[in-house]
Amino acid sequence: MTEDPLIAGIELGGTKCVVILAQGPDAIHERVEIPTTSPEETLAAAERAIDQWQGFAALGIASFGPVSINPSAADYGFITSTPKPGWAGTDVAKRLGARYGVPAGFHSDVVGAALGEARWGAAAGLADLAYVTVGTGIGVGLIGHGRPVDGLTHSELGHIRPQRSNGDDWTGVCPFHGSCIEGLASGPAIAARTGVKGQDLPPDHPAWEGVVHALAQLLHTITLTGVPRRIVMGGGVMVGSQFLFPRIRQAFRRSLNGYVAIPDIEDVDTFIVPPALGHNAGPLGAIVLGQQALEGR
Known part of the structure; x- marks a missing residue:
């Protein structure tokens, strides 16, 4: 049986951000929690964590929203009209995708959790x-x-x-x-x-x-x-x-x-x-988004 690929995932929540390196729920290699503060502070902290990892094939991002999920839109990968102070108009997916040069999947945090529970939960x-x-x-x-x-x-x-x-x-x-x-x-x-x-x-x-x-x-x-x-x-x-x-x-x-x-x-x-996945539903959903991006889905 082919081993699942190693994926880096980010669940960007309104209170905390979870950065994870995993192949699935039984193969979580790293898991880092970061408080969600300002966009620059939070995303920079996430990047510092991911910068330490090697060998991941794709990146998945599940973010609080509303978010722009239309790949042809100019603001694709952005947080849009959120009530969270300071975050409206923040580029998340393009910034992170360009930094790591791997396929990147992006969606809302709740869709990420749904994908995690559908796959493993x-x-x-x-x-x-x-x-x-x-x-x-x-x-x-x-x-x-x-x-x-x-x-x-x-x-x-x-x-x-x-x-x-x-x-x-x-x-x-x-x-x-x-x-x-x-x-x-x-x-x-x-x-x-x-x-x-x-x-x-x-x-x-x-x-x-x-x-x-x-x-x-x-x-x-x-x-x-x-x-x-x-x-x-x-x-x-x-x-x-x-x-x-x-x-x-x-x-x-x-x-x-x-x-x-x-x-x-x-x-x-x-x-x-x-x-069934508890608080790991969202982070593992980000892993599924990364897998789907790798498969071109």
């Missing part, structure tokens, strides 16, 4: 899935036939506007849309609404009801695209609050109300699952 063996990250932001990576489901750009389903719970008129925290899914159920939204970080909020706190309500509607919408055979939910809020899974599954079942009566969907315990 909770959706291994499934060609069609969705990965939902609930953390500093909320994003969705859709994979169909083993490839990201892209068109003009990547999906931004975390910014759809949900139906609000009766009597709930809280304005939310999204600087663009206020009470979109991200504005209501992300980590910063939970902290703004309660004054307590999600990991410190007790399971019986009433604020979780609004989080569950919003996330169940997001899963309802994703399911109605007809794409996923499984939905993997990760990110700091979900990984740190496992009690949310049964509540979200129950709310999702109520929301869908028997529509799309397919056994794969009706078995919510296997349709909505946590990630």
